[in-house]
């Protein structure tokens with residue numbers, strides 16, 4: 001078998017992100033499978049840690065059919081979140097720093113006491129201290145947002161930025177809350193948290209299981225994104241985005257006007 005140049009592939013993906021320049025898909029050409037792709041992801045994230053970023057959480061991807069259908073990949077994946085990806089609630093991003101940014105509504109968990117590796121999650125209330133509405137900004141490093149399963153895993157599940165709204169204590173039920181994504185005051189997506197593996201709490205079990213397979217332990221104080229309940233929508237410059245989750249409230253993100261646009 002020909003070995004995959006894990007470090008080289010991570011470097012290509014990292015440079016694509018750093019320069020906001022799309023690259024072609026890689027996995028099929030170099031024979032990268034899902035397992036090897038997580039090794040690339042580890043190297044890609046290590047590249048961020050080496051320049052001083054810190055891990056602050058885990059994100060799940062493709063936990064809803066809407067998302068799977070949108071990108072044509074039908075397996076649940078996960079990726080890592082760093083402090084530099086976090087945008088304060090109501091904060092502004094510059095779309096010029098991304099290739100083709102999209103936004104999607106998410107539910108975030110603030111992790112608390114987690115089981116030892118191999119043990120099941122005891123009670124969700126022990127494992128999760130608080131929940132919040134969130135917005136994830138995804139930005140595939142592949143041209144046309146088109147990729148295979150190993151491609152997207154290697155690309156850290158398209159992670160780029162995220163916003164967490166106000167934290168609330170864990171409500172009684174999380175399994176059927178209305179979800180709304182608004183762009184410039186217009187409804188862009190509607191859905192329900194039921195779309196996330198039937199109940200977003202399941203995303204945590206999946207995250208523990210899937211990341212655990214790669215020796216990754218979730219930490220107290222980390223943020224956990226359960227995966228979008230709806231398809232993602234493009235983030236244009238000069239936009240005001242709101243994700244509303246019933247009972248949990250609203251997370252807000254703005255994008256700066258484009259360089260040539262009028263500044264107000």
Ligand code: OOG
Nearest residue numbers: 061062067157158227228
């Ligand atoms: C992959 C990331 C998926 C989600 O919430 O499902 C994801 C992608 O759509 O590019 O973050």
Ligand code: MG
Nearest residue numbers: 104136227228
């Ligand atoms: Mg997401």
